[in-house]
Amino acid sequence: MSKGKYGVHGGQYIPETLMNAIIELEAAYEHYKNDQDFQDELTELLNEYAGRPSRLYYAKKMTKDLGGAKIYLKREDLNHTGSHKINNVLGQALLAKKMGKTRLIAETGAGQHGVATATAAALMGFECEIFMGKEDTDRQALNVFRMELLGARVHVVTAGTMTLKDAVNETMREWTKRVEDTHYVLGSVMGPHPFPEMVRDFQSVISKEARQQILEKEGKLPSAVIACVGGGSNAMGAFYNFIADKEVKLIGCEAAGKGVDTALTAATIAKGSLGIFHGMKSYFCQDEFGQIAPVYSISAGLDYPGIGPEHANLHDTKRAEYVAITDDEAVNAFEYLSKTEGIIPAIESAHAIAYAMVLAPKMKKDEIIIVNVSGRGDKDVAAIARYKGENIYE
Amino acid sequence: MSNLQANKISKIFKDNKAFIAFLTAGDPSLDKTEEFILAIEKAGADLVEIGIPFSDPIAEGLVIQEANERALSVGTTTDKIFMMVKRVRQKTAIPLVFLTYINPIFVYGIDRFFKACQESGINGIIIPDLPFEEKGEVLDVAKTYGVDVITLIAPTSKDRIQTLAKEATGFIYLVSSMGVTGVRSEIKTDLKTMIDDIRQVSETPIAVGFGISDPDQAKAIAKISDGVIVGSAIVKIISEHGDNASDSLYNYVKSMKEAIS
């Protein structure tokens, strides 16, 4: 029987070699998610170590400048290690510990998930190996050094398109080689069940806090929640506790790269079709024969040809809307938020900021937008400078 | 000329240790794949597994990954592979089995894909990323068109072995080692115990694959199983000899078949 379905999406499409590991993981997760001690321990880690709850900041200057809806920023960039990725990683690492695993492996695109995993490994005493595409080790060199500093071994993946998709392939291959003592810390709401559900649960702390914070500050719910979407974990986390609030629009921002009408794009909902890859049925950028397309985005974290199955279903049921943001729009938003609010966002998060800049002016002044700032942009500064034709050294 | 009637998969295991050869369709070209299949058959192989190349073959080691890339880079498509299989079927009755990932099948259209398998004379299919829990995706359609969906059993299958084996048809693909495909100097898995487990619930022939490359290994494994599957070692010969691989393939397969006979 197929498990972990979101409408037609989801499932567990993985080699037999991994099935028992996945079944074991699912059983452990089902047990610990209802275990008060586990939840207390995780909350303690999230609060004392990662710095939660994250702030919901009223972006006053940006609101005034755009002249429409009131804009609040959910500051996941202020978490320890600099992004939302730590929420999921602490959950999975704690679970792996309970399962008696001694080694963590993970893929990474922008390097944020790799850094978070290396951090948790250092904290909790795991051996750690990270797989990262060569294209990404070049454009996010700072994060490679951070991971090594934290004691992880970084494997540079030179297969295929040398980006996030290939890093996932290689981590899956590594897991089939050594599964007994190893947990694969998947970095987004994707892959085979139970990952999409488990990662969403660990990230849902974002909307749990944000919903409470906005009710405290404004006494009402926002009109829209906006987040960027690579695999979709920060967006799922930001959406989850608002799904039942039908009046709240949920908007995911995909990477259009050079534009959805060019080949250089990673906009899965705009350009993809139904397929089965990386353990899940969902939408993928691919050709008529099911060959996965080489995708492109300036943002290494959004440069992925698929999307998590729960997002695919939120799209099918029209509960969420997905828009595509180009490199140029994202770079513009990156600079805008830096100059306007003194907050340098990750280039991934800048895709969400960019759409808020489009949407806010069209909305009424008594309406509210929450934008999830999934990470901070220090890692991107050198790449943005290069994008603008300046040659700076990292 | 019409297709030859393909021999049944089960027939090759009758009083015979089967030698199963894998190659990637379109590496280095589909014309060459056709020629190589015939050379391999002439050398004594009992069944040929034809890989439909995929952009992201997550169960493959480097040797077969690179074969997939070479095949795709010359424009190999599922449609062209079906045409090649039809040509092969006019010349040989050897059982032919596809190996590919679920996405190329799903996106082609499951009904359309298996219908084309039947029309071109494919007997079975191996789908590394379609575990028991998800095989409902293709099983009924595959049956309708007379294509066996081959069951894979891995060293980590443990308590799943008998559930998997009970429903197996065609042959059982026993994965010899952890990890991805690729030549290994040593196979450490306790295959004998796994085979005994399977035998308690199933009469389906068992062929062992992953890592096998030399005649001595093949001989030892054939003693405890019904056949051996060799992939990376064959693909490596093709990568080294390119268009001129036929003679080397013939000699290699002949030596392997002799070793297990």
Ligand SMILES: Cc1ncc(COP(=O)(O)O)c(C=O)c1O
């Ligand atoms: C800061 C940041 N935001 C977003 C993403 C995209 O991932 P997801 O869609 O899972 O949130 C990444 C991934 O690397 C990231 O580093």
